[in-house]
Amino acid sequence: MKRWWPAPLLSAALLALWLLLNPSPGVGQVVLGAVVALVMPVLLAPLRPAAGPVRRPAVLAALILRVGGDVVLSALSVGRGVLRAGRQAPRGRFVTVPLHLRDAHALAALAIITTVVPGTVWCELAPDRSALLLHVFDLGADDEAAFIGHFKARYERPLLEIFE
Structure with missing residues (x-):
């Protein structure tokens, strides 16, 4: 059939x-x-690509809810940044995030998440898939390590559980 x-x-x-x-x-x-x-x-x-292995559907559901909440909160944050841009310009930065993800489906999901969440743009993936270059809308010089830890904990770790 x-x-x-x-x-x-x-x-x-x-x-x-x-x-x-x-x-x-x-x-x-x-x-x-x-x-x-x-x-x-x-x-x-x-x-059509082969379907990806989803090992933990409960983690996937939690990740979807988390990303939905992050979209709303990030949109509000970016909106505030745009409105105050006349007084204080946003501090956009490029950030290199080291990755443990290697699965193509997980990387595609991470690309979609990064694209959907306002304030972050997926710029480049290293050829060996070991690092990801992101542009962040508003990030202080001292906040880079905190952002990387936040990004990996909120998005990469659940994707590792789901796909690898």
């Missing part, structure tokens, strides 16, 4: 999107959308 219909949720999403984008979803459009929704996942299956 998986060979003929490798991604049922993707197929359903493609069909729904096809019908939403067509101005008049008649019978022909429904049939054409269904064909596209069934054929595209089969043709693109070799391009």
Whole structure:
């Protein structure tokens, strides 16, 4: 069954999107959308990466909640920094974070987390995956070590538990 219909949720999403984008979803459009929704996942299956090993789903759920809270708090912090920029300019810095993560799925999750949380930008990953260069919106010169410890404890450690 998986060979003929490798991604049922993707197929359903493609069909729904096809019908939403067509101005008049008649019978022909429904049939054409269904064909596209069934054929595209089969043709693109070799391009899809293998699923990552999730070893601790409870840690994953806690990490998702933590990242959601961090998004809200960081957005407020960046907003405050932007509003006070006339009086005190933000102290943006590049920070090199040493990494223990090596799994491609964990690194992808870390990239997404870093991108979603306001005030941090993923800049570069070392070729051997041993270090990550981040840009932080507002960070004092004395706060770099504290930021690295915070980043590793909040994001890298749970990802190590989940994926490695």
